[in-house]
Amino acid sequence: MAARRKILFHWSFLLVAALIPLVELALPGNHRVGDLLRPIFIMAMLGLGLNILTGFTGLLNLGVAAFMAVGAYSYAILTCDIYPFRLGFWAATVVTVLVGLTVGFCLGLPTIRLRGDYLAIVTLGFGEIVEDVLKNLDAITKGTQGINPLPAPSVFGYQFRPETYQPWYYLFLGFLAILVLLNRNLQHSRIGRAWISIREDELASSCMGINPMKMKLLAFALGAAQCSLAGALWASYLGSSGEPGNYDFQVSVIALCMVIVGGMGNIGGVLLGALVITGFNSIVLETLTNFLKAHQLISSSNVFTSPGSWKYMLYGLALILMMRFRPEGLLPSKQVKAELHPQEPHAPPPSV
C-alpha cells in the first residue's frame, strides 16, 4: 500500500500544480498562488539534481548552489545583449546544460576517490570558489551587480512577458516534469540500481562488476546538469543572472534540507521537500509578515519581531524535530526508511 501511494505522489504533485493557474483564472478576484509557486519548481529541480548525488549515490554535496550559479551565469552570458552571443532560449538552455555536464564531470574527476565528509569539504570549497570567482571576474560576470537585463524568453514563437505568470509557470512545470520522468526512469534501471548499490556498499558493488568511478562521474555530471538547468531557468525568470551572493552556501544547505526533509533517494519526497521548505519561506513567512504588518502587530523598525528574521532558527528547529521523530523524511524511499528503522517489519511491495 505504502509503495503504491509513493509511486503516485510525484504525479499527483505535477497534476495538481498543472491545475492551479486554471483554477485561479476561473475564480473571481486576483490570485497569486501560482506566481509564488514558480521558485518552488526551480528549487525542486535543484533538489532533484542533488538527489541524484546524495540521495541515490550517497555523495554528500554541499556545493550545489555553485552548479546553479554556473547555469545562471552561462545562460545570462549567452542571452544578454551586452555580449555578442545573443542566443535564443532553447539554444542557450541546451548549451547551459552541456556546460553543467562538463563542470560536474570536471569536479567529479579529481574528487572521485574521496568519500563522505572529505567529499563534502571539497564540494563546500568548490561552492565558495565559484562564488568568489563570479564576484571578482568583473570583465565577464560584472562582479556583484550580475549580468542584466536578460531578454524574456520566447518559446515556440510566443514572447513571454513579466506580468503574465502563467506561461512561465507552465514552462517551469514542463521542465520539472521532464526531470521527474528522467530521474524516475534512471532510478528504476540498471543505472539507478548501480548508484544505490554504491551508496549501500561500494566495495561489494565493485566486486559485482560495477565500476564505481564511472557511475559516480555519471552521477556528478547528471546532477550538475540538472542543477544548472535550474539555474538557467531561474536566470530567465529573474531577467538577470542574479548576483553571486544569490548562490551562496545557504542555497546549498536549503537544497540539502529539501532532500533530507522530503526523503532521501525519493523523487516525490524531493518535490514535497521543495514545497515545504521553499513554500514555508516564500509563502507562509511572507504572508504572515504582511498580515502582522497590516494589523499593526509588528513594526518594521524592530527586526526581532519580524517572522522572516527567524526563518533560519525555524529551519534549524524543524530539522532537529525531523531528525528526532521522522529521520527518514516526510516521504521516504522504501530503502532509506528501512535503514533508519531496522526493527520494523516490511510488507512486500505488490509487484516488480
Add this chain to the structure above:
Amino acid sequence: MNILAISDLTVRFGGLTAVNSVSLDIPEKQIISVIGPNGAGKTTLFNAITGIHEPTRGRIRFSGEEARRPFRWTTAIALALIGLTAAFSLVLIVNAESLWETAITSNYIYQQAFSWSKAASSAVYYFGEEPGRRLIIPFLIGALVGLAGAYAIWERTRRAPEVAARAGIARTFQNIRLFNQMTVLDNVLLGMDGQLRTRFWHAALRLPLYWRERQESVQRAMEILRFVNLDEEAHQLAENLSYGHQRRLEIGRALAMQPRLVLLDEPAAGMNPAEAQELMKLIHDIRDRGVTVLLIEHHMTVVMGISDRIAVLDHGEKIAEGTPKEVRNNPRVIEAYLGKAYEDASPA
C-alpha cells in the same frame, strides 16, 4: 587445466606479511578449500585474487591472464583528452579576463553584428604578444598535471575489483555484505549487471530494449533465486532475511554474475548442522554447473565432506596441500591447529 594459478604471492601491509609466497593452482570445475587458523591470511588471499589488495610480489593468473585493466587505445584517448582539458582550462583561467576583453568586449559594439573571425584574430594576436607566459607555460603545466594525475589514478586502479569481477571471478564476504536496503531481487539483478546491454539512453527514454531486457533479467534472476531457494522472498529487503537466507542470497548474487570461479568466504559460519548440510548440497550443485569453487571454511565437516582438494595456510604460508585425507593426517596441519606437544609433557 588450471583456471587460477597463483605463484609466489606475497601481500604485505606495512610490516605485517599477511600472505607469504603462496603458490596455489586451482583446477577447473573442482571444489578447493583453503583452511587455516584465524589470521592465517585466507581472506587476504581472497582479496588479492579479487583485486581488492595489490600483491606486493607474485602473480595471479586467471585462465592464463592477469586480471588487470588492459591499456587500449580508448584509454590513451581518454588520458589525452583529460590532459588537453586540463591544459586548455589552465590557459583560460590564467588569461580569462584579458582574453575576454581583447577578443569579445573590444570587438563588440552594442547590438551590432559580431565577427567571430575578428575575435579569433584578436585572440591569436593576444597570445602572440607574449606566447610564453600566456600560452605555452600554462598549457604545458596543465597538460602535465592533467596527464600525470589521470595516469596515476588509472594505474592505481588497474587491478580493481570490478576488473576481476568482469573477468569472471565472483565472491561472497566473510561478514555478509549484501545491499541491505535493496530487495532480494534487486541484489541478484545487480549481480547480473555485467550481462546487461541497456545503456543510458535506453534507460532514460525507456526504449524497447529496456523493457525486453528488464523482463528477461527478472526472469533469470528468479531462476537463480529458485536455485538458492529464495524465490518466495524475492521482494523482501535483503536485511530482513534470516542469517542463513542472507548467506544463500550472497551466493545467489555471486552466481548471477555467471562467473567461472566463485570464492566463498566462510559460507557456513554461524549455520546449524541442518543448514550446513543444505549448503553443502548447494555448493555441489554449483560445481555441477561447471563453476569452480574456492572455499574458505572453518566448519570441518563441510570442508572434509565436499572438497576435492584442500590447501592449508598458517601465518601467511602454505603448509600443506592435498586431498582431504592427506591433509587430515598431515602432522604440520595438526600442529597448526592444535599446537605442538611438549617433549616432556605428561599425559594429563
